[in-house]
Amino acid sequence: MIKTVVASALPVDEVLHIKKHRMEPISMSGENKRLCIVTGIHGDELEGQYVCYEMIKRINAHKENLKGIVDVYPALNPLGLDTITRGIPKFDLDMNRIFPGNENGSMVEYIASKIIDDITGADLCIDIHSSNIYLKEIPQVRISEESAPQLIPLALKLNVDFIWVHSSITVLESTLAHTLNMLKVPTLALEMGVGMRITRDYCEQVVNGIFHLMKDQGIWEGETTEVRAPIISTDGKVHFINAEASGIFVPAIQHWKEIKIGQHMGDIIDPLTGCVIQSIDSPCDGAVFTLREYPVVYEGSLIARILGGDCI
Amino acid sequence: MKKDIIYTLKAPYRDDFQIHGYRFGKGEQAACIIGPMRGNEVQQLYVCSQVICKLAELEEKGAIAHNKEILVIPCVNHYSINIGKRFWPSDNTDINRMFPGYEYGETTQRIAAGLFNRVKDYTYGIQFASFYMQGEFIPHVRMMDTGHQNPSLANLFGLPYVVIRKPEPYDTTTLNYNWQLWNANAFSLYTAATDRIDLESASQAVAGVLRFLTRMGMVKYQGHSGYIASVIQEEELVTVNTQEAGIFRAVKNTNEEVKVGDVLAEILHPYEGYVKMQILSPVDGIVFFAYNEPLVMENTVIFKILAKLHK
Ligand SMILES: [Zn+2]
Numbered sequence: 001m002i003k004t005v006v007a008s009a010l011p012v013d014e015v016l017h018i019k020k021h022r023m024e025p026i027s028m029s030g031e032n033k034r035l036c037i038v039t040g041i042h043g044d045e046l047e048g049q050y051v052c053y054e055m056i057k058r059i060n061a062h063k064e065n066l067k068g069i070v071d072v073y074p075a076l077n078p079l080g081l082d083t084i085t086r087g088i089p090k091f092d093l094d095m096n097r098i099f100p101g102n103e104n105g106s107m108v109e110y111i112a113s114k115i116i117d118d119i120t121g122a123d124l125c126i127d128i129h130s131s132n133i134y135l136k137e138i139p140q141v142r143i144s145e146e147s148a149p150q151l152i153p154l155a156l157k158l159n160v161d162f163i164w165v166h167s168s169i170t171v172l173e174s175t176l177a178h179t180l181n182m183l184k185v186p187t188l189a190l191e192m193g194v195g196m197r198i199t200r201d202y203c204e205q206v207v208n209g210i211f212h213l214m215k216d217q218g219i220w221e222g223e224t225t226e227v228r229a230p231i232i233s234t235d236g237k238v239h240f241i242n243a244e245a246s247g248i249f250v251p252a253i254q255h256w257k258e259i260k261i262g263q264h265m266g267d268i269i270d271p272l273t274g275c276v277i278q279s280i281d282s283p284c285d286g287a288v289f290t291l292r293e294y295p296v297v298y299e300g301s302l303i304a305r306i307l308g309g310d311c312i
Numbered sequence: 313m314k315k316d317i318i319y320t321l322k323a324p325y326r327d328d329f330q331i332h333g334y335r336f337g338k339g340e341q342a343a344c345i346i347g348p349m350r351g352n353e354v355q356q357l358y359v360c361s362q363v364i365c366k367l368a369e370l371e372e373k374g375a376i377a378h379n380k381e382i383l384v385i386p387c388v389n390h391y392s393i394n395i396g397k398r399f400w401p402s403d404n405t406d407i408n409r410m411f412p413g414y415e416y417g418e419t420t421q422r423i424a425a426g427l428f429n430r431v432k433d434y435t436y437g438i439q440f441a442s443f444y445m446q447g448e449f450i451p452h453v454r455m456m457d458t459g460h461q462n463p464s465l466a467n468l469f470g471l472p473y474v475v476i477r478k479p480e481p482y483d484t485t486t487l488n489y490n491w492q493l494w495n496a497n498a499f500s501l502y503t504a505a506t507d508r509i510d511l512e513s514a515s516q517a518v519a520g521v522l523r524f525l526t527r528m529g530m531v532k533y534q535g536h537s538g539y540i541a542s543v544i545q546e547e548e549l550v551t552v553n554t555q556e557a558g559i560f561r562a563v564k565n566t567n568e569e570v571k572v573g574d575v576l577a578e579i580l581h582p583y584e585g586y587v588k589m590q591i592l593s594p595v596d597g598i599v600f601f602a603y604n605e606p607l608v609m610e611n612t613v614i615f616k617i618l619a620k621l622h623k
Contacts, residue, residue: 009557011607012582086404092444097482104551106445107611134403171409174481242416246322270324298402299321300419 005073006114008107016079018111020118021052021072023059033068033219036119036185037210039128040073041096041176043080043087047193048128050203055210068219071122076115076176084196086132097171099179119180124154124217125187126210127177133195134294135302138256139202139209140230142189144168147181152232155188157216159209159227161256162289162307165234194293231307239286239306243268243297245278255291265304268297284308313368318385319426321419329391331427336367339379342530344434344496345521346385346427346487349407349441350399351392352507355514356440359503360386362518367531375532382530383434388427408441409482411490428490436465436528437491438521441500445613447603450566451513453520453541454500456483458492463543465497468527469520470538473600473618477546504566544618549600552615556589558582560608564615568599576615579608595619 005018025032037055039048052074059066075081079089088095091108101112119125131137140162141155148165155163172178180187192206193199212227214220243249251266253259259282268278286308297303314335321329347353347360364384370376387393391401399406405420412432413425431437443449452473455461466474483489491498501520504513523538525531554560559580564570570593577591591614601616608614 009610011557011559011609016609090446092398092406093482104553106613107609110553110611170481170484172481240416242418246324248324296324296402298323298419300417300422301403302418 005118006111008111016111018073018076018078018115021056021074023056023063023066023070023072025066025068026063033123033217034071034121035068035214035217035219036071036073036122036125037128038073038076038115038119038125038176040075040081041077041127042094042129042132042195043077043083043085044133044195045086045130046081046196046198047130047203049074049081050198050200051128051207051210054203054207058207058211062222065220065222067221068123068214068217070214070219071119073115086195096176097174099174099176100183115176116179116183119185120183122185124213125177125180125185126158127180127187127189128206129189129191130193130197130199131191131195131290134292136194136255136291136293137191138162138289139190139192139206140164140289142166142191144172144178144181145234147178147186150186151181151188154186154213156230157209157213157227158188158190159205159212159225160190160192160230161228163230163232164238165232167235233307237307239284239308240302241265241280241283241304241306243278243299243301243303246298247271247277248295249292249297249301249303250295251291253288253291256287256289258287259285259306259308261285266292282306313364313371318430319423321423323391326391329423331385331388331423333430334364334367334384334386336371336382336384337376337378337380337530339381341434342380342382343436343438343525343528344383344385344431345438345440346431347387347440348393349388349487351389351395351397353440353442354393354507355503355505355509356442357387357393358509359440359501359514359517360384362514363521366518366522370531370533377530377532380530382525383431385427385431388423408487409485411485411487412494424487428487432491432494432496434496436524437487437496437498438524439487439498439500440517441488441502442506443502443601445601445603446605447601447614448504448566449502449601450598451501451503451516451520454488454502455498456486456489456492457545458489460492460495462497466499467541467543468524469499469501470523470536470541471501471516471520472539472541474541474543475546475549476543542618548619549616550595550597550619551613552576552591552594552617554579554589554591554608554610554612554614557608557610558588560603560606560614562602562604564593564599564602566599566602569597570599570617571596577603582607591615593617 102109177189286306290305318331410424414421597619603614
């Protein structure tokens with residue numbers, strides 16, 4: 001059944017609705033666990049849209065296997081999704097920097113507080129992101145150091161390629177995932193693919209993972225596929241490569257492939273002079289798990305992240 | 313007056329991005345004044361340009377104190393101003409959410425780092441800022457409650473109010489917050505406008521800065537002595553939200569005194585024109601912040617009222 005989580009009126013003849021799709025077992029035992037799948041905080045990230053569709057389709061096809069409650073929230077930022085806007089139109093702050101929100105604050109803070117109220121009490125939550133329009137990511141779960149002991153065992157079930165345990169920084173305390181983790185709803189922040197696109201293989205991989213995790217948690221009884229064993233890494237093993245020149249980046253490598261130290265990764269070119277402004281070689285052996293997708297770069301623009309060994 | 317280039321960045325298709333600094337006097341790094349970081353902060357640009365104009369006059373007259381250096385950076389982000397976007401043109405990030413910056417990081421982290429390294433050691437940091445909600449304020453000085461703030465210094469601007477804000481996580485990456493962590497005394501000055509020029513509050517801000525510099529012994533300037541400020545905690549301000557959406561018609565404006573039950577604003581049906589809702593004041597006080605757009609959503613903060621204070 002489809003429910004409105006929160007609604008707030010727009011100036012002219014329109015109401016903003018945040019909706020969810022609730023699926024319940026045929027017979028409720030009273031002790032059913034609840035899983036929330038949320039996505040669309042960033043309006044330019046679309047991979048989660050396909051995941052939501054596929055989850056609902058597969059559950060409804062075998063409703064007899066559902067043993068818990070699954071709430072699917074495809075669009076926490078419906079205006080952003082509808083207008084190809086990462087943030088919330090007419091609002092300054094990133095929606096993922098204002099949780100837990102404030103019932104008496106601005107419209108966005110109000111909505112954030114109602115979303116938190118709705119998810120609070122769930123046994124598990126998965127927040128699906130898809131990078132941005134600039135970078136392509138392999139399916140990965142990002143976990144802060146402080147929640148690592150609790151979340152890594154869950155993330156291992158999700159069929160991702162990589163679990164990135166990052167250091168805790170204050171500004172990230174206002175993300176949805178951090179807020180829910182503090183409210184005792186174990187929440188996995190998942191990143192995959194690239195903004196404004198659907199990468200179907202990644203979506204299928206993650207959907208299989210979610211079913212595997214649901215089975216592990218007693219929410220699903222159907223057949224599930226084997227999951228891959230992700231690499232678990234801390235910040236120390238992740239090497240960032242940023243552009244040192246402004247121009248057009250043309251990659252010479254493929255995403256999520258092995259790379260050797262000194263191997264050519266790509267060039268930043270100048271279309272006016274016909275020159276290569278910067279030739280980029282890998283500083284280490286490893287695998288490129290983040291790769292620049294959008295060609296126009298400035299000095300500082302992220303080109304790639306390499307998961308690897310010692311860097312020069 | 314000496315002109316420096318604080319930061320340079322090459323763009324793929326535009327003139328080089330440069331941040332300029334104007335130095336007055338020489339010696340100890342006494343005060344640093346910073347203008348717009350966002351593309352709609354036109355009032356802030358205007359105020360900074362007027363401060364530079366005044367300081368140039370004072371320097372000409374020999375009125376800058378010996379062994380004191382004042383640095384004014386009139387604009388941190390003309391790239392956004394020139395194309396009419398609030399945030400950084402290529403990736404929509406906000407430079408004022410990137411401090412203390414990272415010189416090997418993303419573009420706006422590098423800009424923030426380049427700027428911060430140049431300004432962090434000044435004793436006093438003054439920034440002309442804008443708020444994340446649309447609206448107008450009574451001109452005031454704002455400080456973050458980092459445990460390092462000193463409101464009695466903020467008083468020396470002679471503006472009518474000093475507001476102390478408890479930082480939210482998203483505030484920890486602003487210039488003001490990081491300046492204070494670095495032991496500078498950091499002040500953000502808010503005037504009545506952002507994306508238009510309000511001459512009256514702009515000249516109030518310019519006078520406030522000169523008053524502060526005079527009282528701290530950096531310049532010699534004869535000006536009006538200003539106000540003795542009321543120091544308020546941001547959470548003391550009474551927030552008024554809308555429960556309806558539509559056309560917004562303000563009845564009260566900033567700096568007006570209101571009584572409990574007074575009509576602050578009306579929300580009109582956008583097609584049929586009748587008053588859907590009157591917004592009443594919940595307290596006696598002074599309007600400190602007022603929303604200023606013609607259309608309003610439900611659950612918008614439209615007023616902040618300073619309760620029980622009379623003009
Ligand atoms: Zn995202």
